[in-house]
Amino acid sequence: LMLSFACSTPIPHLAHALRSIKCPPEICELIVLIYRYAFLLLERFLVMLDAAQCRLGYNGAMTAVKSYAGAMTGTFIFSLELAEKSEASLACRNYRGYFPIYRMPRKMGAKWFLITIVLTVFLFLVGRETAGWINMTEIFAPYAGW
Template sequence: MAYILDDYAILSPLRAKNNWLKLSIVAFGVLVGVSSSSPITPFLIAVCMSFATIFFGKVPAKFYFRILAVPAGFVLVSVVIIAFFFGEGSKLFSFDVFGYTLGVSSAGLSMALLVLSRTLGGMSCLFFLSLTTPMIELFSVLKATKFPDSFIEIAMMMYRYIFVFLDVAAGIRYAQLMRLGYKDFRTSFRSMVMLGTNLFIRSWEQGEKLYLSMNSRCYDGKLIVLDEKRPVMLPEIVLTSLYFIFIIIVFYYTRDILVI
Protein backbone atom coordinates (compact mmCIF):
# COMPACT_ATOMS: atom_id res chain seq x y z
CA MET A 1 0.00 0.00 0.00
CA ALA A 2 3.00 2.30 0.54
CA TYR A 3 4.08 2.13 -3.11
CA ILE A 4 1.18 2.53 -5.51
CA LEU A 5 1.33 3.89 -9.03
CA ASP A 6 -0.15 7.27 -8.10
CA ASP A 7 2.62 7.88 -5.54
CA TYR A 8 5.26 7.71 -8.27
CA ALA A 9 3.07 9.67 -10.70
CA ILE A 10 2.65 12.52 -8.22
CA LEU A 11 6.39 12.71 -7.55
CA SER A 12 7.43 12.26 -11.19
CA PRO A 13 9.03 15.26 -12.96
CA LEU A 14 6.96 14.35 -16.03
CA ARG A 15 3.77 15.14 -14.11
CA ALA A 16 4.29 18.80 -14.97
CA LYS A 17 4.27 18.04 -18.70
CA ASN A 18 1.25 18.41 -20.94
CA ASN A 19 -1.17 15.51 -20.52
CA TRP A 20 -2.25 15.55 -24.15
CA LEU A 21 1.37 15.23 -25.27
CA LYS A 22 1.87 12.18 -23.06
CA LEU A 23 -1.38 10.66 -24.29
CA SER A 24 -0.33 11.16 -27.91
CA ILE A 25 3.00 9.44 -27.24
CA VAL A 26 1.25 6.50 -25.59
CA ALA A 27 -1.40 6.21 -28.31
CA PHE A 28 1.27 6.35 -31.01
CA GLY A 29 3.32 3.61 -29.35
CA VAL A 30 0.34 1.32 -28.84
CA LEU A 31 -1.00 1.73 -32.38
CA VAL A 32 2.36 1.31 -34.09
CA GLY A 33 3.28 -1.65 -31.89
CA VAL A 34 0.03 -3.46 -32.61
CA SER A 35 0.26 -2.69 -36.34
CA SER A 36 3.82 -3.95 -36.72
CA SER A 37 4.28 -7.30 -38.41
CA SER A 38 7.81 -7.61 -37.03
CA PRO A 39 8.73 -7.89 -33.34
CA ILE A 40 11.60 -5.42 -33.77
CA THR A 41 9.44 -2.28 -33.64
CA PRO A 42 7.40 -3.23 -30.53
CA PHE A 43 10.58 -4.26 -28.71
CA LEU A 44 12.15 -0.92 -29.63
CA ILE A 45 9.06 0.93 -28.38
CA ALA A 46 9.26 -1.01 -25.11
CA VAL A 47 12.92 -0.04 -24.68
CA CYS A 48 12.27 3.64 -25.45
CA MET A 49 9.22 3.93 -23.18
CA SER A 50 10.98 2.06 -20.36
CA PHE A 51 13.98 4.37 -20.67
CA ALA A 52 11.71 7.45 -20.60
CA THR A 53 9.84 6.17 -17.54
CA ILE A 54 13.00 5.39 -15.59
CA PHE A 55 15.30 8.19 -16.75
CA PHE A 56 12.91 11.11 -17.28
CA GLY A 57 10.13 9.98 -14.95
CA LYS A 58 12.58 9.10 -12.12
CA VAL A 59 10.83 5.81 -11.38
CA PRO A 60 13.10 3.30 -9.59
CA ALA A 61 14.21 0.65 -12.05
CA LYS A 62 13.68 -2.15 -9.52
CA PHE A 63 10.06 -1.15 -8.96
CA TYR A 64 9.41 -0.65 -12.67
CA PHE A 65 10.71 -4.03 -13.75
CA ARG A 66 8.90 -5.71 -10.86
CA ILE A 67 5.49 -4.42 -11.99
CA LEU A 68 6.37 -5.09 -15.63
CA ALA A 69 7.17 -8.70 -14.72
CA VAL A 70 3.55 -9.31 -13.67
CA PRO A 71 1.99 -9.03 -17.17
CA ALA A 72 5.16 -10.49 -18.69
CA GLY A 73 4.67 -13.62 -16.60
CA PHE A 74 1.14 -14.08 -17.92
CA VAL A 75 2.12 -13.52 -21.51
CA LEU A 76 5.03 -15.96 -21.29
CA VAL A 77 2.54 -18.76 -20.69
CA SER A 78 0.66 -17.74 -23.83
CA VAL A 79 3.91 -17.44 -25.76
CA VAL A 80 4.89 -21.02 -24.89
CA ILE A 81 1.49 -22.32 -25.97
CA ILE A 82 1.63 -20.36 -29.25
CA ALA A 83 5.16 -21.57 -29.98
CA PHE A 84 4.21 -25.23 -29.54
CA PHE A 85 0.70 -25.38 -30.95
CA PHE A 86 0.55 -22.69 -33.67
CA GLY A 87 2.39 -22.21 -36.91
CA GLU A 88 3.38 -24.58 -39.66
CA GLY A 89 6.60 -25.46 -41.44
CA SER A 90 9.79 -27.21 -40.47
CA LYS A 91 10.32 -27.96 -36.81
CA LEU A 92 13.22 -26.26 -35.08
CA PHE A 93 13.14 -28.96 -32.41
CA SER A 94 10.67 -31.57 -31.16
CA PHE A 95 10.27 -34.28 -28.52
CA ASP A 96 7.82 -37.03 -27.60
CA VAL A 97 5.50 -36.84 -24.61
CA PHE A 98 3.28 -39.88 -23.87
CA GLY A 99 3.35 -40.89 -27.51
CA TYR A 100 2.63 -37.39 -28.84
CA THR A 101 5.19 -35.31 -30.67
CA LEU A 102 5.53 -31.73 -29.53
CA GLY A 103 7.70 -29.29 -31.42
CA VAL A 104 8.31 -25.67 -32.21
CA SER A 105 8.20 -24.52 -35.81
CA SER A 106 9.79 -21.35 -37.15
CA ALA A 107 6.37 -19.84 -37.88
CA GLY A 108 5.13 -20.63 -34.37
CA LEU A 109 8.20 -19.16 -32.74
CA SER A 110 7.94 -16.01 -34.89
CA MET A 111 4.29 -15.61 -33.90
CA ALA A 112 5.17 -16.11 -30.22
CA LEU A 113 7.92 -13.47 -30.37
CA LEU A 114 5.53 -11.05 -32.09
CA VAL A 115 2.90 -11.53 -29.37
CA LEU A 116 5.54 -11.09 -26.66
CA SER A 117 6.94 -7.92 -28.24
CA ARG A 118 3.50 -6.39 -28.75
CA THR A 119 2.55 -7.07 -25.16
CA LEU A 120 5.75 -5.59 -23.75
CA GLY A 121 5.46 -2.57 -26.03
CA GLY A 122 1.86 -1.89 -25.08
CA MET A 123 2.41 -2.43 -21.36
CA SER A 124 5.49 -0.19 -21.31
CA CYS A 125 3.43 2.58 -22.92
CA LEU A 126 0.62 2.18 -20.39
CA PHE A 127 3.06 2.09 -17.47
CA PHE A 128 4.68 5.26 -18.80
CA LEU A 129 1.31 6.99 -18.61
CA SER A 130 0.26 5.58 -15.24
CA LEU A 131 3.65 6.29 -13.59
CA THR A 132 3.88 9.89 -14.81
CA THR A 133 0.25 11.06 -14.74
CA PRO A 134 -2.01 10.86 -11.65
CA MET A 135 -5.47 9.44 -12.22
CA ILE A 136 -7.19 12.68 -11.26
CA GLU A 137 -5.50 14.39 -14.21
CA LEU A 138 -6.61 11.61 -16.55
CA PHE A 139 -10.15 12.22 -15.33
CA SER A 140 -9.76 15.90 -16.27
CA VAL A 141 -8.65 14.81 -19.75
CA LEU A 142 -11.77 12.64 -20.05
CA LYS A 143 -13.81 15.62 -18.93
CA ALA A 144 -12.28 17.75 -21.68
CA THR A 145 -13.10 15.10 -24.29
CA LYS A 146 -16.83 15.45 -23.44
CA PHE A 147 -17.20 11.99 -21.94
CA PRO A 148 -20.53 11.59 -20.12
CA ASP A 149 -20.34 13.08 -16.64
CA SER A 150 -21.94 10.02 -15.09
CA PHE A 151 -19.23 7.76 -16.53
CA ILE A 152 -16.43 9.98 -15.17
CA GLU A 153 -18.00 10.35 -11.73
CA ILE A 154 -18.57 6.61 -11.33
CA ALA A 155 -14.98 5.95 -12.42
CA MET A 156 -13.66 8.52 -9.91
CA MET A 157 -15.65 7.01 -7.04
CA MET A 158 -14.62 3.48 -7.95
CA TYR A 159 -10.96 4.46 -8.13
CA ARG A 160 -11.15 6.30 -4.80
CA TYR A 161 -12.78 3.46 -2.91
CA ILE A 162 -10.52 0.76 -4.30
CA PHE A 163 -7.83 2.02 -1.93
CA VAL A 164 -10.26 2.53 0.93
CA PHE A 165 -11.31 -1.10 0.74
CA LEU A 166 -7.73 -2.28 0.28
CA ASP A 167 -6.80 -0.43 3.45
CA VAL A 168 -9.74 -1.94 5.33
CA ALA A 169 -8.91 -5.42 4.00
CA ALA A 170 -5.27 -5.04 5.05
CA GLY A 171 -6.34 -3.99 8.56
CA ILE A 172 -8.74 -6.92 8.95
CA ARG A 173 -6.20 -9.42 7.63
CA TYR A 174 -3.52 -8.08 9.97
CA ALA A 175 -5.90 -8.52 12.91
CA GLN A 176 -6.67 -12.08 11.78
CA LEU A 177 -2.96 -12.88 11.49
CA MET A 178 -2.38 -11.69 15.05
CA ARG A 179 -5.07 -14.13 16.17
CA LEU A 180 -3.62 -17.08 14.20
CA GLY A 181 -6.40 -16.85 11.65
CA TYR A 182 -4.24 -18.46 8.96
CA LYS A 183 -2.53 -21.24 10.90
CA ASP A 184 -3.95 -24.02 8.70
CA PHE A 185 -6.05 -24.48 5.57
CA ARG A 186 -9.40 -24.77 7.36
CA THR A 187 -8.81 -21.71 9.51
CA SER A 188 -7.48 -19.74 6.54
CA PHE A 189 -10.59 -20.56 4.50
CA ARG A 190 -12.85 -19.45 7.36
CA SER A 191 -10.86 -16.23 7.80
CA MET A 192 -11.07 -15.43 4.10
CA VAL A 193 -14.86 -15.91 4.17
CA MET A 194 -15.13 -13.58 7.17
CA LEU A 195 -12.88 -11.05 5.43
CA GLY A 196 -15.07 -11.03 2.32
CA THR A 197 -18.24 -10.71 4.41
CA ASN A 198 -16.87 -7.79 6.40
CA LEU A 199 -15.73 -6.03 3.23
CA PHE A 200 -19.22 -6.36 1.75
CA ILE A 201 -20.75 -4.82 4.88
CA ARG A 202 -18.15 -2.04 4.97
CA SER A 203 -18.72 -1.25 1.29
CA TRP A 204 -22.46 -0.95 1.92
CA GLU A 205 -21.83 1.37 4.89
CA GLN A 206 -19.34 3.47 2.92
CA GLY A 207 -21.85 3.85 0.09
CA GLU A 208 -24.49 5.18 2.47
CA LYS A 209 -22.00 7.55 4.10
CA LEU A 210 -20.94 8.81 0.68
CA TYR A 211 -24.56 9.42 -0.32
CA LEU A 212 -25.26 11.39 2.86
CA SER A 213 -22.05 13.43 2.66
CA MET A 214 -22.62 14.38 -0.98
CA ASN A 215 -26.23 15.39 -0.31
CA SER A 216 -25.14 17.49 2.68
CA ARG A 217 -22.76 19.36 0.36
CA CYS A 218 -25.53 20.16 -2.15
CA TYR A 219 -24.45 17.64 -4.76
CA ASP A 220 -26.26 18.54 -7.99
CA GLY A 221 -25.14 15.60 -10.14
CA LYS A 222 -21.76 16.95 -11.23
CA LEU A 223 -18.31 16.70 -9.71
CA ILE A 224 -15.88 19.53 -10.42
CA VAL A 225 -12.58 18.37 -11.92
CA LEU A 226 -9.76 20.89 -12.10
CA ASP A 227 -7.83 21.04 -15.37
CA GLU A 228 -4.42 22.70 -15.14
CA LYS A 229 -3.18 24.24 -18.38
CA ARG A 230 0.35 23.21 -19.25
CA PRO A 231 1.87 24.56 -22.45
CA VAL A 232 3.99 22.29 -24.66
CA MET A 233 7.56 23.55 -24.85
CA LEU A 234 9.64 23.56 -28.05
CA PRO A 235 12.22 20.99 -26.78
CA GLU A 236 9.38 18.61 -25.94
CA ILE A 237 7.93 18.98 -29.45
CA VAL A 238 11.34 18.40 -31.05
CA LEU A 239 12.12 15.34 -28.92
CA THR A 240 8.67 13.82 -29.47
CA SER A 241 8.87 14.45 -33.22
CA LEU A 242 12.29 12.79 -33.44
CA TYR A 243 10.94 9.78 -31.53
CA PHE A 244 7.95 9.50 -33.86
CA ILE A 245 10.11 9.79 -36.97
CA PHE A 246 12.60 7.22 -35.69
CA ILE A 247 9.89 4.68 -34.84
CA ILE A 248 8.14 5.20 -38.20
CA ILE A 249 11.43 4.64 -40.07
CA VAL A 250 12.11 1.44 -38.12
CA PHE A 251 8.52 0.34 -38.67
CA TYR A 252 8.81 0.86 -42.43
CA TYR A 253 12.17 -0.85 -42.93
CA THR A 254 11.44 -3.83 -40.65
CA ARG A 255 7.88 -4.57 -41.79
CA ASP A 256 9.02 -7.68 -43.70
CA ILE A 257 11.79 -8.80 -41.34
CA LEU A 258 11.15 -11.85 -39.17
CA VAL A 259 13.51 -12.73 -36.36
CA ILE A 260 13.19 -16.45 -37.02
Protein backbone atom coordinates in the same frame (compact mmCIF):
# COMPACT_ATOMS: atom_id res chain seq x y z
CA LEU B 1 -1.20 -2.12 -18.97
CA MET B 2 -4.46 -0.34 -18.18
CA LEU B 3 -4.29 -1.38 -14.53
CA SER B 4 -0.78 0.03 -14.14
CA PHE B 5 -1.90 3.23 -15.88
CA ALA B 6 -4.95 3.57 -13.63
CA CYS B 7 -2.95 2.90 -10.46
CA SER B 8 -0.12 5.29 -11.30
CA THR B 9 -2.14 8.25 -12.60
CA PRO B 10 -3.71 10.66 -10.10
CA ILE B 11 -7.49 10.72 -10.43
CA PRO B 12 -7.74 14.48 -11.25
CA HIS B 13 -5.43 13.93 -14.23
CA LEU B 14 -7.39 10.90 -15.35
CA ALA B 15 -10.73 12.71 -15.05
CA HIS B 16 -9.38 15.74 -16.93
CA ALA B 17 -8.06 13.50 -19.71
CA LEU B 18 -11.42 11.76 -20.01
CA ARG B 19 -13.22 15.09 -20.22
CA SER B 20 -10.80 16.37 -22.84
CA ILE B 21 -11.59 13.42 -25.12
CA LYS B 22 -15.33 14.20 -24.72
CA CYS B 23 -16.18 11.23 -22.50
CA PRO B 24 -19.74 11.59 -21.11
CA PRO B 25 -19.75 13.31 -17.71
CA GLU B 26 -21.72 10.46 -16.11
CA ILE B 27 -19.03 7.95 -17.03
CA CYS B 28 -16.28 10.27 -15.75
CA GLU B 29 -18.05 10.64 -12.40
CA LEU B 30 -18.60 6.89 -12.10
CA ILE B 31 -14.92 6.28 -12.77
CA VAL B 32 -13.91 8.86 -10.14
CA LEU B 33 -16.22 7.32 -7.52
CA ILE B 34 -15.22 3.73 -8.30
CA TYR B 35 -11.53 4.68 -8.27
CA ARG B 36 -11.86 6.34 -4.87
CA TYR B 37 -13.93 3.69 -3.15
CA ALA B 38 -12.05 0.73 -4.63
CA PHE B 39 -8.90 1.85 -2.85
CA LEU B 40 -10.79 2.49 0.40
CA LEU B 41 -12.24 -1.03 0.31
CA LEU B 42 -8.87 -2.55 -0.61
CA GLU B 43 -7.22 -0.79 2.33
CA ARG B 44 -9.93 -2.01 4.69
CA PHE B 45 -9.60 -5.58 3.37
CA LEU B 46 -5.82 -5.55 3.85
CA VAL B 47 -6.21 -4.25 7.41
CA MET B 48 -8.60 -7.11 8.17
CA LEU B 49 -6.20 -9.66 6.68
CA ASP B 50 -3.37 -8.22 8.75
CA ALA B 51 -5.53 -8.43 11.88
CA ALA B 52 -6.34 -12.08 11.08
CA GLN B 53 -2.65 -12.84 10.61
CA CYS B 54 -1.87 -11.26 13.98
CA ARG B 55 -4.42 -13.62 15.56
CA LEU B 56 -2.80 -16.62 13.81
CA GLY B 57 -5.69 -16.84 11.38
CA TYR B 58 -3.70 -18.75 8.74
CA ASN B 59 -2.69 -21.72 10.87
CA GLY B 60 -4.13 -24.48 8.68
CA ALA B 61 -6.16 -24.56 5.50
CA MET B 62 -9.60 -24.40 7.10
CA THR B 63 -8.60 -21.56 9.42
CA ALA B 64 -7.19 -19.64 6.44
CA VAL B 65 -10.47 -20.06 4.53
CA LYS B 66 -12.43 -18.86 7.57
CA SER B 67 -10.09 -15.86 7.94
CA TYR B 68 -10.50 -14.88 4.28
CA ALA B 69 -14.27 -15.35 4.52
CA GLY B 70 -14.39 -13.17 7.62
CA ALA B 71 -12.31 -10.47 5.97
CA MET B 72 -14.50 -10.52 2.86
CA THR B 73 -17.67 -10.40 4.95
CA GLY B 74 -16.29 -7.52 6.99
CA THR B 75 -15.33 -5.66 3.82
CA PHE B 76 -18.81 -6.19 2.37
CA ILE B 77 -20.47 -4.87 5.53
CA PHE B 78 -18.04 -1.95 5.57
CA SER B 79 -18.92 -1.18 1.93
CA LEU B 80 -22.63 -1.03 2.79
CA GLU B 81 -21.95 1.32 5.70
CA LEU B 82 -19.63 3.40 3.55
CA ALA B 83 -22.29 3.66 0.83
CA GLU B 84 -24.85 4.97 3.31
CA LYS B 85 -22.40 7.49 4.77
CA SER B 86 -21.27 8.59 1.31
CA GLU B 87 -24.83 9.10 0.13
CA ALA B 88 -25.60 11.23 3.17
CA SER B 89 -22.40 13.25 2.82
CA LEU B 90 -22.98 13.87 -0.88
CA ALA B 91 -26.53 15.02 -0.12
CA CYS B 92 -25.22 17.37 2.58
CA ARG B 93 -22.72 18.85 0.12
CA ASN B 94 -25.45 19.45 -2.47
CA TYR B 95 -23.95 17.00 -4.97
CA ARG B 96 -25.34 17.79 -8.43
CA GLY B 97 -23.86 14.97 -10.45
CA TYR B 98 -20.29 16.17 -10.92
CA PHE B 99 -17.20 16.79 -8.86
CA PRO B 100 -15.40 20.04 -9.56
CA ILE B 101 -11.83 19.19 -10.49
CA TYR B 102 -8.95 21.61 -10.24
CA ARG B 103 -7.72 22.82 -13.59
CA MET B 104 -4.29 24.32 -13.93
CA PRO B 105 -4.37 28.05 -14.68
CA ARG B 106 -2.93 29.30 -17.91
CA LYS B 107 0.79 29.98 -17.92
CA MET B 108 1.96 33.53 -17.43
CA GLY B 109 3.34 35.10 -20.53
CA ALA B 110 4.85 38.44 -21.46
CA LYS B 111 1.47 40.14 -20.99
CA TRP B 112 1.35 39.18 -17.29
CA PHE B 113 4.94 40.28 -16.78
CA LEU B 114 4.28 43.65 -18.46
CA ILE B 115 1.13 44.29 -16.41
CA THR B 116 3.03 43.49 -13.19
CA ILE B 117 5.84 45.91 -14.06
CA VAL B 118 3.43 48.69 -15.07
CA LEU B 119 1.38 48.33 -11.87
CA THR B 120 4.51 48.26 -9.71
CA VAL B 121 5.85 51.44 -11.31
CA PHE B 122 2.41 53.09 -11.05
CA LEU B 123 2.10 52.30 -7.34
CA PHE B 124 5.66 53.50 -6.70
CA LEU B 125 4.96 56.82 -8.44
CA VAL B 126 1.63 57.30 -6.65
CA GLY B 127 3.32 56.58 -3.32
CA ARG B 128 6.12 59.03 -4.05
CA GLU B 129 3.75 61.81 -5.19
CA THR B 130 1.41 61.41 -2.22
CA ALA B 131 4.14 61.19 0.40
CA GLY B 132 3.20 64.54 1.95
CA TRP B 133 -0.57 64.11 1.66
CA ILE B 134 -1.16 60.70 3.13
CA ASN B 135 0.48 59.57 6.35
CA MET B 136 -0.20 55.86 6.81
CA THR B 137 0.89 55.88 10.45
CA GLU B 138 -1.92 58.34 11.27
CA ILE B 139 -4.44 56.15 9.45
CA PHE B 140 -3.44 52.86 11.08
CA ALA B 141 -2.28 54.16 14.50
CA PRO B 142 -5.69 53.83 16.21
CA TYR B 143 -6.00 50.22 15.04
CA ALA B 144 -2.44 49.17 15.90
CA GLY B 145 -2.25 50.91 19.29
CA TRP B 146 0.69 53.16 18.37
